[in-house]
Amino acid sequence: MPDPLRVVIAEDHYLVREGTRRLLEDTGQADVVAAVGTAGELLDAVGRLRPDVVIADIRMPPGHHTEGIAAAHAIRAGHPGIGVVVLSQHANENYAFDLFRRGTDGLAYLLKERIGEVDELLRALREVVAGRSVVDPRIVEVLMGSHARAADAPLSRLTRRELDVLRHMAEGKTNRAIAESLRLSESTIEKHVNSTFAKLGLAEIPQLHRRVSAVLAYLRHTPTGPD
Amino acid sequence: MSLMAAARNRGMHIVAVCGGLCMLWATLIGTTQLQNRYTLPWILGSVLPCYFAGLFTWWHAPTSPVAKRLLLIGTWLSVTIAFRYSTTLLIRAFDWNLRPAPGALHLPADYGLQVLSQTCDLIVSILVVRLLALLPDGRYAFPYERRVLGALWGLLALPALLPLTGMSRLTVHYVVFYYPEAWLPGLGAALLVLRCLRAPAAGRRDIAALLPFAVPGAVLLLARGASRLFRTWQGEQGMLYFVGAVLGALPYVAMALAIVYAAFRHRLLGVDLVIRRSAVYGCLWIIINSWYLGMALTLGLTAGQYLPVGLSLFVAVVATALFQPLRARLNALAERHVFGKRLSRFELLVQFGTTLEHAYDLGRLAPRLATGLHEGLNLQWVRVRLGGEGLPVSVGEAGARPAGAGGLPAEPLGEFPLLYGEDVLGLIEYGPKAEGRCTPEDHDIGETLARSAALAVHNVRLAAELSARVEEVQRQAAELDASRARIVHAQDTERRRIERRLHDGIQQELVALVAKLALARSCLRRGGDIDAALTEMQDDAYRVIDELRELAHGIHPPILTDQGLVAAVTSCARRMPIPVTVHSEESLGGVRFALDVEESAFYLVSEALTNVLKHAAATHVAIRMARGGGRLLVEVRDDGAGFPTETTRGSGLTGMRDRIEAVGGELTITSGPGTGTVIRARLLERVRQEKQVREETRA
Numbered sequence: 001m002p003d004p005l006r007v008v009i010a011e012d013h014y015l016v017r018e019g020t021r022r023l024l025e026d027t028g029q030a031d032v033v034a035a036v037g038t039a040g041e042l043l044d045a046v047g048r049l050r051p052d053v054v055i056a057d058i059r060m061p062p063g064h065h066t067e068g069i070a071a072a073h074a075i076r077a078g079h080p081g082i083g084v085v086v087l088s089q090h091a092n093e094n095y096a097f098d099l100f101r102r103g104t105d106g107l108a109y110l111l112k113e114r115i116g117e118v119d120e121l122l123r124a125l126r127e128v129v130a131g132r133s134v135v136d137p138r139i140v141e142v143l144m145g146s147h148a149r150a151a152d153a154p155l156s157r158l159t160r161r162e163l164d165v166l167r168h169m170a171e172g173k174t175n176r177a178i179a180e181s182l183r184l185s186e187s188t189i190e191k192h193v194n195s196t197f198a199k200l201g202l203a204e205i206p207q208l209h210r211r212v213s214a215v216l217a218y219l220r221h222t223p224t225g226p227d
Numbered sequence: 228m229s230l231m232a233a234a235r236n237r238g239m240h241i242v243a244v245c246g247g248l249c250m251l252w253a254t255l256i257g258t259t260q261l262q263n264r265y266t267l268p269w270i271l272g273s274v275l276p277c278y279f280a281g282l283f284t285w286w287h288a289p290t291s292p293v294a295k296r297l298l299l300i301g302t303w304l305s306v307t308i309a310f311r312y313s314t315t316l317l318i319r320a321f322d323w324n325l326r327p328a329p330g331a332l333h334l335p336a337d338y339g340l341q342v343l344s345q346t347c348d349l350i351v352s353i354l355v356v357r358l359l360a361l362l363p364d365g366r367y368a369f370p371y372e373r374r375v376l377g378a379l380w381g382l383l384a385l386p387a388l389l390p391l392t393g394m395s396r397l398t399v400h401y402v403v404f405y406y407p408e409a410w411l412p413g414l415g416a417a418l419l420v421l422r423c424l425r426a427p428a429a430g431r432r433d434i435a436a437l438l439p440f441a442v443p444g445a446v447l448l449l450a451r452g453a454s455r456l457f458r459t460w461q462g463e464q465g466m467l468y469f470v471g472a473v474l475g476a477l478p479y480v481a482m483a484l485a486i487v488y489a490a491f492r493h494r495l496l497g498v499d500l501v502i503r504r505s506a507v508y509g510c511l512w513i514i515i516n517s518w519y520l521g522m523a524l525t526l527g528l529t530a531g532q533y534l535p536v537g538l539s540l541f542v543a544v545v546a547t548a549l550f551q552p553l554r555a556r557l558n559a560l561a562e563r564h565v566f567g568k569r570l571s572r573f574e575l576l577v578q579f580g581t582t583l584e585h586a587y588d589l590g591r592l593a594p595r596l597a598t599g600l601h602e603g604l605n606l607q608w609v610r611v612r613l614g615g616e617g618l619p620v621s622v623g624e625a626g627a628r629p630a631g632a633g634g635l636p637a638e639p640l641g642e643f644p645l646l647y648g649e650d651v652l653g654l655i656e657y658g659p660k661a662e663g664r665c666t667p668e669d670h671d672i673g674e675t676l677a678r679s680a681a682l683a684v685h686n687v688r689l690a691a692e693l694s695a696r697v698e699e700v701q702r703q704a705a706e707l708d709a710s711r712a713r714i715v716h717a718q719d720t721e722r723r724r725i726e727r728r729l730h731d732g733i734q735q736e737l738v739a740l741v742a743k744l745a746l747a748r749s750c751l752r753r754g755g756d757i758d759a760a761l762t763e764m765q766d767d768a769y770r771v772i773d774e775l776r777e778l779a780h781g782i783h784p785p786i787l788t789d790q791g792l793v794a795a796v797t798s799c800a801r802r803m804p805i806p807v808t809v810h811s812e813e814s815l816g817g818v819r820f821a822l823d824v825e826e827s828a829f830y831l832v833s834e835a836l837t838n839v840l841k842h843a844a845a846t847h848v849a850i851r852m853a854r855g856g857g858r859l860l861v862e863v864r865d866d867g868a869g870f871p872t873e874t875t876r877g878s879g880l881t882g883m884r885d886r887i888e889a890v891g892g893e894l895t896i897t898s899g900p901g902t903g904t905v906i907r908a909r910l911l912e913r914v915r916q917e918k919q920v921r922e923e924t925r926a
Contacts, residue, residue, distance in 0.1 A: 066789050091776060092786045093801065094794040113772050116765050142801060 004031040005125055006051040010042035010071065011035070011087075012060050016115075020055065023118050030122065039067040046075055051082060053125045057112075058088040058095065069099050076106060083128025085121070087112045093139045100133070108134035140170045157199045165192040239285060239295060246278050246302025249309035256312050261319075274308065277301040280484075292365030296358045300351060307347040314340060338390060345386035345399070352411040353379045359415030359445070360422070362437050368422060375418065379411070416445030484515075512558065519554040579676055589613045589687055593623030596655070596680055601625035604669050605661045613645070613653040613684050618691065628658060640665070643677035645684060652684040710885040717882050728778055736771045740764055784829065791818070792825045796832050796850060803836060805845065811852040820859060821913035827890045828852075828861045828910060834883050835863035835906045843867025843904060859912040864905045869898040883908075 007030045011017035017035050024030035034045040038061050046054060054075060058068035072084040083106040086099055096109040108124045114136065115121055124134045158166065168178040175193060179186040254270055278301030284294035357376050358365075367373045389399045419441050423434040579599050597611040608626035631637035637658065645653035655677050660669070743764050747757040779785070787795035793811045800807035819825070832850060839845050845867030853860045880896065883906070887894040892910035 089772075089776065090785055091773075092784075092798055094786050094790050094798050098790065113769055116768070 002029075004029055005053050005129060006030075006049070007032045007053055007055060007125070008042065008045050008049060008051040009035040009055045010037070010039065010045075010060065010068070011055075011057040012037045013057075016057075016112075020115050023115060024121070027118060027122060030125065037061065039071040042071050043074060046079065046082065050079070053083040053085065053129050055085045055087060055121075055125070058086050058090065066095065066098065069095070072099060072107060073102060076102070080106070082106070083125070083131070084108070085110060085124050085128055085134075087115070091136075091138050091142065093143055096135055096139050104133040106131050106133070109139065110134065110136045111138055135170060140167065143170075158196060162192050162196045162199070165189060166196055169193070239289065239298065242302050243282055243285070243298060246282075246298070246305045249302070249305035250274060250278060253305060253309040253312050256316055257308075260316055261312060270308070274301065274304045277304055293358065293362065294365075296354055296365060300354045300358065303347065303351050303354065307344075307351065310347065311344060314344075341390070341399075342386045346383055349382055349386065353382065356411045356415035356418075359412060359441050360418035362419055362422075362441065363434060369425060372418065372422070375414075412445040416441045515554060515557045519550055579679060589618065589621040589684065592680075592683060592687075593621040594625070595623070596676065597623040597625035600655065600657065600673065600676060604657075604665075604672060607658040607661050609658070610639070610656045611653070611680075612656075613680065616650045616652060616688065618652075618684070618688050626658065641670075641673075643673050645677050645681035647681045647685040650685075652681050652688070655680070706888075710888060713881060713885050714889060717885070725778065725782060728774075733771055733774055733778070736767065736774070740767050740771070743767065783826075787825055787829050788822075792820065792828055793852065795825075795829050796852065799829075799833055799836065800848075800850060803848065804840070805848065807836070807848045807850060809850045809852075812854060814854050815852055818854075819915045820910075821915055823890045824859065824892075824910050824913055827886045827892065828859065828908065830886050831861055831883055831894075831906070831908050832863055834879060838879055839863075839865045839867060839904075842870070845903065854912060857912050859910045860907065861910070862905060862907045864903065866903045869900050869902045869904050871900060872896055872898050 007024060009017055009020055009024075009032055011020065014037075017037070021032045021035050025032055033049045033051055036042050036045050039056075042054065042056060042060075045051075054072075056068040056071055058066055060067040060071075068086050068088070072086055075082055075084050085108040087110055088095055089112050091111055099107055099109050106128045108128045110121070110124055114124075127134045164182060165178055168181055173181065175189045176186055178184075179189045182189070250270060253274075257270070277297065281294065281296075281298030281301040284291065285298040288294045356379060360372060360376060361367065367376075386399070416438075419434065420438065423431055423438060426434055579596065593611045593613045596613075597609045600606060600611070601609045602625075606626060608628040609624065610628065611623045612620060613623075614620035629637045639656035640659045641657060643655040644651055645655070655673065657673065659665070743760065747760040747764070750757050750760065784795050784799075786798050793809075793815055796811075797809050800809050820828075836848065839848055843865050845865035848863065848865045851860070851862040851864070884894045887908045887910065890910060892908050895907045896904070897907070898904035
């Protein structure tokens with residue numbers, strides 16, 4: 001059993017905040033060191049307590065706008081070691097793009113109802129603590145189902161099979177898991193993954209980051225998407 | 228004046244020439260040989276005006292009896308005076324003594340001269356009577372006129388017969404000269420009045436118009452005759468006599484004026500020739516001014532006889548000054564009567580200015596302007612064209628434009644374009660003046676009027692634009708009212724829809740969830756396993772959350788508020804089940820427009836996409852967003868079935884249009900069966916400041 005994660009929760013809704021705290025603490029895998037109601041209090045708590053990971057609501061006082069994303073950027077800039085999971089009620093990929101616009105490391109975008117699936121939440125917390133990235137499957141689903149294409153998007157260079165592999169990558173699966181899903185050999189999946197990286201111009205960056213970058217390249221495939 | 232007519236009037240020619248020569252002769256010997264100081268006043272004051280008036284009238288109306296009579300009187304006066312001066316000159320030159328010895332019978336020579344002289348005077352008087360009595364046409368209208376006037380000739384027997392009765396020479400002179408001269412014109416005037424009274428209504432006005440000349444003329448002659456009487460009491464030097472002499476010239480002037488006036492103002496003499504009005508006026512001018520000169524001379528000369536030189540000079544000056552206003556008034560009167568209401572430049576401008584006040588109707592303004600110029604400047608023809616530059620053209624013409632070469636209308640003498648700034652708002656073309664040449668002053672008037680008219684046309688143009696705009700505004704107001712009502716209606720409908728979804732959907736689901744919770748609790752109390760029930764309830768809760776999210780998105784997509792139009796449209800496009808391409812200009816990146824603009828644009832896109840899914844059966848949709856010229860352009864183009872735009876009146880389309888127009892935009896829908904549909908909106912681009920964004924989204 002690894003050490004419990006030191007978590008700070010930022011959520012303006014009292015019931016949701018306390019519910020999340022109890023859910024996490026019940027697992028024994030997380031130690032909620034602070035639960036606050038605003039972005040300002042969050043930054044303050046992070047500065048004081050130096051948690052391992054932060055769970056932040058996307059909408060918080062005073063503006064009820066995208067304060068969670070702004071806070072995530074501030075935390076990542078000030079404390080690169082702290083992972084941030086942004087919980088959002090918006091099943092809209094553009095918020096995810098906004099969160100990831102300065103880099104994907106240590107950031108996760110999950111829909112709020114994921115707190116009902118505490119294992120998933122814990123998995124995401126560990127991913128961001130490890131410096132990786134998680135995107136809610138629902139967002140990926142929207143993008144997968146999307147027919148909107150820009151003619152010059154890098155994804156247009158991928159084959160259908162490569163796109164399938166990429167979609168599974170976006171869901172956070174390993175090569176083995178993808179191989180099982182697609183009923184292909186793991187080496188074949190590896191070939192597809194490498195050619196995908198090459199086509200997306202990601203061959204040079206470290207392995208772990210490449211997967212998420214590939215997914216985000218996939219997500220940000222329209223010319224109008226935020227950079 | 229044709230040659231044939233001249234030939235027929237050879238006799239009158241001789242008379243006219245005789246009159247002129249006699250007048251010259253009389254003037255010559257009267258002033259140089261006899262040194263008669265009354266010569267010039269008499270000739271200038273009465274003979275000359277009479278003669279010229281006669282000559283002028285006869286020249287233009289050679290067949291008119293009145294004209295002939297007037298010329299005859301003028302000539303006769305000249306002949307008489309020439310004859311008198313000549314005999315006096317002869318008697319002086321040869322020192323003849325024609326006077327009979329007292330008590331002796333009249334010598335034949337003396338007697339003959341006297342009879343001749345007196346007959347001449349009498350003839351003048353009779354001619355004057357006939358002239359006056361038969362005005363204006365010189366022909367008998369009633370039998371009594373013929374009898375009375377015919378009987379007058381009988382008077383001619385008197386100069387010859389009366390001396391034979393032994394009557395004194397002076398008495399005869401009075402009887403045959405002074406009295407007739409005094410009362411006979413009175414008879415003429417009386418006959419004229421009678422004629423006026425008895426004339427049919429139509430002709431009466433013409434005759435009545437002459438009375439102001441004829442009656443005072445007769446009265447003055449009577450006064451003159453009376454002054455002759457004073458001569459017997461006071462001698463020829465009497466003051467009253469001179470006054471009478473001065474006044475005595477007036478009747479002839481009055482008569483001459485009456486004839487000329489009658490001839491050309493009312494064409495009473497049957498003159499249908501086109502006579503230059505300026506010539507008529509010139510003639511009147513000569514008559515009036517020669518009379519004036521005569522008056523002034525007579526008074527000056529008379530005064531010189533009684534008073535020292537300095538004082539008499541003063542009197543002459545005073546007299547001249549006293550008569551001056553009268554002369555000026557007469558001149559003005561003559562001018563007005565001859566030329567009619569010829570407007571001064573000022574009057575013309577004032578009149579036109581008044582016209583301009585009501586110049587909203589170019590169709591009426593054009594003829595008025597043409598007529599004003601035509602009459603005011605005495606032009607042969609004027610053509611006015613108003614309008615152009617977006618206005619209907621109105622043309623007004625005055626006067627007859629003669630035909631020019633090749634059957635085309637004559638070339639204009641000149642033209643004034645109506646300019647307002649760079650715009651040509653019309654043209655004034657004009658022919659030559661009816662008389663004389665165009666002066667620089669005329670040109671100035673024309674130019675001024677052209678400028679005023681240009682302003683007037685410009686005003687009309689402004690008024691037209693204004694009324695068009697007012698109409699447009701009214702139409703827009705009506706449309707706005709209608710669209711506002713539709714928007715309100717649409718909003719109400721939408722609110723009802725949301726209320727239904729909340730009550731019938733989400734609330735029901737939550738109630739069901741509560742029921743399931745209760746079931747689970749009772750199951751737990753019984754010691755049952757509720758794990759499956761809890762999983763089911765969690766799934767239910769997820770469904771409620773999804774539904775709520777969808778509903779909230781339908782009310783207002785949060786992405787639109789948080790990230791703006793492009794992000795919202797892109798996101799919307801991604802959720803379409805058919806391929807949708809989104810092109811947005813680089814310049815749109817990061818720009819936030821006013822909330823209502825973004826909302827309307829997004830609403831348009833989402834409504835258009837909904838329509839595409841519902842009706843178009845399209846395989847591809849392209850959304851384009853761009854900025855330019857202060858506008859935000861949003862276009863949704865599909866390759867679907869299309870529809871006939873003229874006949875399709877869906878509430879969806881109307882709603883789209885309302886939403887776009889409500890924020891000052893315009894919507895165009897291009898479609899046709901089989902050609903797909905293009906929906907394009909141009910919205911006023913109002914950019915938000917970041918601060919404003921925050922405030923608005925918080926609100």
